[in-house]
Amino acid sequence: xxxxxxxxxxxxxxxxxxxxxxxxxxxxxxxxxxxxxxxxxxxxxxxxxxxxxxxxxxxxxxxxxxxxxxxxxxxxxxxxxxxxxxxxxxxxxxxxxxxxxxxxxxxxxxxxxxxxxxxxxxxxxxxxxxxxxxxxxxxxxxxxxxxxxxxxxxxxxxxxxxxxxxxxxxxxxxxxxxxxxxxxxxxxxxxxxxxx
Amino acid sequence: xxxxxxxxxxxxxxxxxxxxxxxxxxxxxxxxxxxxxxxxxxxxxxxxxxxxxxxxxxxxxxxxxxxxxxxxxxxxxxxxxxxxxxxxxxxxxxxxxxxxxxxxxxxxxxxxxxxxxxxxxxxxxxxxxxxxxxxxxxxxxxxxxxxxxxxxxxxxxxxxxxxxxxxxxxxxxxxxxxxxxxxxxxxxxxxxxxxx
DNA sequence: AAAATTATGTAGTGATAATTATAGAAAAGA
DNA sequence: TCTTTTCTATAATTATCACTACATAATTTT
Numbered sequence: 238x239x240x241x242x243x244x245x246x247x248x249x250x251x252x253x254x255x256x257x258x259x260x261x262x263x264x265x266x267x268x269x270x271x272x273x274x275x276x277x278x279x280x281x282x283x284x285x286x287x288x289x290x291x292x293x294x295x296x297x298x299x300x301x302x303x304x305x306x307x308x309x310x311x312x313x314x315x316x317x318x319x320x321x322x323x324x325x326x327x328x329x330x331x332x333x334x335x336x337x338x339x340x341x342x343x344x345x346x347x348x349x350x351x352x353x354x355x356x357x358x359x360x361x362x363x364x365x366x367x368x369x370x371x372x373x374x375x376x377x378x379x380x381x382x383x384x385x386x387x388x389x390x391x392x393x394x395x396x397x398x399x400x401x402x403x404x405x406x407x408x409x410x411x412x413x414x415x416x417x418x419x420x421x422x423x424x425x426x427x428x429x430x431x432x433x
Numbered sequence: 434x435x436x437x438x439x440x441x442x443x444x445x446x447x448x449x450x451x452x453x454x455x456x457x458x459x460x461x462x463x464x465x466x467x468x469x470x471x472x473x474x475x476x477x478x479x480x481x482x483x484x485x486x487x488x489x490x491x492x493x494x495x496x497x498x499x500x501x502x503x504x505x506x507x508x509x510x511x512x513x514x515x516x517x518x519x520x521x522x523x524x525x526x527x528x529x530x531x532x533x534x535x536x537x538x539x540x541x542x543x544x545x546x547x548x549x550x551x552x553x554x555x556x557x558x559x560x561x562x563x564x565x566x567x568x569x570x571x572x573x574x575x576x577x578x579x580x581x582x583x584x585x586x587x588x589x590x591x592x593x594x595x596x597x598x599x600x601x602x603x604x605x606x607x608x609x610x611x612x613x614x615x616x617x618x619x620x621x622x623x624x625x626x627x628x629x
Numbered sequence: 630a631a632a633a634t635t636a637t638g639t640a641g642t643g644a645t646a647a648t649t650a651t652a653g654a655a656a657a658g659a
Numbered sequence: 660t661c662t663t664t665t666c667t668a669t670a671a672t673t674a675t676c677a678c679t680a681c682a683t684a685a686t687t688t689t
Contacts, residue, residue: 242635243685266462267550270677280638281678287636291677351547352609354463365610396619399607403620406606407599413548414561423592424599431623438665439655466647476668477648483666487647 249287252277256288257298257306262340265295265350265360295349295360302345303367309334310405311374320382321432324375324401325425331405332421335412343409346371372402388432397431404428445483448473452484453494453502458536461491461546461556491545491556498541499563505530506601507570516578517628520571520597521621527601528617531608539605542567568598584628593627600624 255276259268270291274284288294309330317323335343346368352361376398382388408421451472455464466487470480484490505526513519531539542564548557572594578584604617 239687240635241633241687243637243687245636246685264547267548269675282639282680283637285678347606348547351460351544352463368610393619397623399616400620400623403603403607404599407603410543410602410606411595411599414564420595423589424596427593427596427627428624430626430629433626435657436665437657437663439657439667441666442655465645478650478669479667481648 245283245287247277247279247283252279252287253294253297253301256294257301257345258339260295260298260349261302261306261338261345264348265291266354266357292360296363299345299349299363299367306337307334307345311371314374314378317378320379320385320387321429323378323382324432325429327375328401328404328408328425328428329422331408332412332418332425335409335421336418338412342412342415344405347406347409348413368402368406371405372398375401400431401428441479441483443473443475443479448475448483449490449493449497452490453497453541454535456491456494456545457498457502457534457541460544461487462550462553488556492559495541495545495559495563502533503530503541507567510570510574513574516575516581516583517625519574519578520628521625523571524597524600524604524621524624525618527604528608528614528621531605531617532614534608538608538611540601543602543605544609564598564602567601568594571597596627597624 256273259273259276262268263272268291270281270284273291273294274281277284284294288297310327313326313330314323317326331344338344346364350357350361350364352358376394379388379392379394379397383390383392383394404424408424411421411424452469455469455472458464459468464487466477466480469487469490470477473480480490484493506523509522509526510519513522527540534540542560546553546556546560548554572590575584575588575590575593579586579588579590600620604620607617607620
């Protein structure tokens with residue numbers, strides 16, 4: 238049996254794409270509902286029928302982001318031959334992501350919710366958890382680096398992993414401050430000194 | 434002739450101190466006027482009579498911050514014997530500031546205005562300009578380090594300066610994410626590798 | 630074709646938050 | 660004392676923004 242009732246007048250996947258771009262460009266709190274609906278070309282009731290609420294739309298957008306636009310750094314981390322190359326590639330991919338952002342730049346997972354309002358706590362924690370996961374993946378890659386002989390046995394893996402997590406946060410902040418690709422790439426060199 | 438009219442019922446300097454703490458703890462956008470007035474113990478009309486608006490109160494608070502609670506890192510930068518010691522002391526002082534923050538932690542100049550709302554653009558630019566000034570002072574200290582022979586002539590000063598600016602931003606972000614002093618100090622070591 | 634079901638558009642509703650009008654209180658000057 | 664000046668408190672006012680009630684449109688099922 239086919240779907241009952243009046244069919245949706247827009248493509249939900251395409252709409253989610255637009256939603257992600259608006260949230261990415263402006264962050265959760267600054268992205269107003271009328272910007273979201275205007276970007277899609279629908280009115281509020283259609284938005285709520287399709288996505289439930291601003292918050293649940295954001296959660297969906299984050300999942301889409303992780304699976305698409307924001308996947309570069311983690312992919313680069315896995316693809317690098319040595320630990321050093323992997324870290325370097327991850328940081329360069331972060332720069333790509335930060336500069337590919339629609340407007341104000343930066344990574345959605347890092348700048349998407351700045352906890353400007355008290356009620357955004359759960360979303361802030363959601364992104365915080367994802368950042369933590371990122372650091373965990375870096376940690377795993379460094380462990381592999383030690384096992385492969387890329388890094389000395391004495392490497393302080395937890396410290397280095399959270400350090401590179403911090404570098405990625407810094408890249409996003411600087412991108413939001415308007416840094417150029419050159420300026421962002423200049424951050425990568427010094428940070429790799431910690432792997433020598 | 435003495436001051437005419439009913440005298441102010443509260444200490445303006447003390448009130449500004451409170452205002453700074455609230456803005457520091459919650460950021461510009463999340464700090465609501467009733468929190469500000471409640472912290473001081475006054476009502477809105479008194480606040481507006483004394484400070485003009487939320488925005489101008491914030492500007493005053495930022496100036497107070499730079500002159501007091503937030504002065505540590507720049508002071509440490511000037512006091513360090515060698516360039517390496519100065520940078521290290523600055524980063525450690527940044528950690529002190531980030532952890533001394535009233536509530537959600539981090540540096541007011543870094544996290545005070547995250548541009549969640551479009552109308553906060555001017556304040557965002559104000560803080561951005563101050564961050565730029567910080568990097569300029571780091572640059573000057575590194576130049577002196579080269580002149581003193583602390584650092585090789587080939588040192589890429591602009592790159593390193595903005596790199597350490599980025600590290601301070603990262604310290605604030607991680608502090609806001611709930612990092613402990615130990616975790617923050619762990620970021621300093623790797624970042625100093627760039628000065629070897 | 631009629632009923633059932635789901636989407637859409639117009640035009641609100643309700644909550645929140647910065648700001649202020651108005652009246653009254655506390656001081657100095659005449 | 661009485662006027663002038665400045666501060667304070669209560670209670671609006673205004674704007675913004677997420678969200679929705681209601682009527683209507685477009686489908687499928689019977």
